[in-house]
Amino acid sequence: MTLSREESNRAIITVLGRDQIGIIAWVSGRLAEYHVNILDISQTIVNEFFTMIMVVDLKPAILELVELARTLEHEGDNKGLQVKVQHEDIFTFMHRI
Template sequence: MTMIREESGRAIITVIGRDQIGIIAWVATKLAEYNVNILDISQTILKEFFTMIMVVDLKSATLELVELANSLEQEGLTKGLQVKVQHEDIFTYMHRI
């Protein structure tokens, strides 16, 4: 049973921090635990800094968007990472020209 109520059912996840082994694996594992599907992913290393942006499908997620955001953000802090989760509509609105 889905608990996400937003219309598009997609979110943007960004991760920034010093490069370290296992960042993508950690995020992907957490998303799989919550039944969140990764639709697209882009990552790069700029000098020693890791940056990643993901588009994910929340339609089958087992928790609310706010709970997902809080979980990833809090656990990310313990790993020295800044993790942000935004509904696609909010992200699009905030980044339009």
């Protein structure tokens, strides 16, 4: 059965900041703790700046989207990283051409 857009359980996570050891390990480890499945990941380093975009499945998650976003954003701030978590539909709407 295919999910309609209204029933999507996917979110987009973006991480930006100065490159440092362990960013991917930290994010993926936290997501594993919360039972969030990573569906796709893209990361790059431009000069000394790290950027990552992840598509994740929230269906098995033990946290609601808002709580996950708050937690990762707060912990990211402590690491000097900007972390944003948005529902797929909101991300798509905000970034349409």
